Amino acid sequence: EPEVTQTPSHQVTQMGQEVILRCVPISNHLYFYWYRQILGQKVEFLVSFYNNEISEKSEIFDDQFSVERPDGSNFTLKIRSTKLEDSAMYFCASSSDRAYEQFFGPGTRLTVL
Amino acid sequence: ELKVEQNPLFLSMQEGKNYTIYCNYSTTSDRLYWYRQDPGKSLESLFVLLSNGAVKQEGRLMASLDTKARLSTLHITAAVHDLSATYFCAVVIQGGKLIFGQGTELSVKP
Incomplete structure (x- = not known):
């Protein structure tokens, strides 16, 4: 069964460093999303992406964040200069249509020291 | 501001008991999902509810949707320890x- 994959599973970085979180969505899906979950809290929408551009972004998704689909399979989230408060689990999701169910990846746990 | 509120936030129950989790939301929507999350893990889709009056059941879990009241419920029947998770x-x-x-x-405690 097709699934969304994410790498790495855990990333530890120093404050101020850049990180890139990678996702491989399900192959025939066209809509891509990033969500984050701070430990013990609810899941929050960050950004949606379709047709090589951002469809919508939340207030959390400031200038430090960017997304890219560098090739036909990967979908990346970059944080330019990490802050302590960026420590969270980041989930990638994809769907074949924005009206259809989103399938979530296993997540990347980001720890900023 | 859009709000989605669940209650209770914490639920400790004994095996064999029944209980209901409530989900209220503040805007119109044509779809509502229920997910299960085990500690440190991803989100597992349990139910997709598409229309008013929709009811879906899987094992000991049953979900319903009332779009007019903007309320969904997740009912647990005869709970077992394996259901322990965050919903x-x-x-x-x-x-x-x-x-x-x-x-x-x-x-869910024995």
């Missing part, structure tokens, strides 16, 4: 993004 409801709004509730941490 989230999520509402789809324009553009397809999901807005999640705070989660209900369920602990």
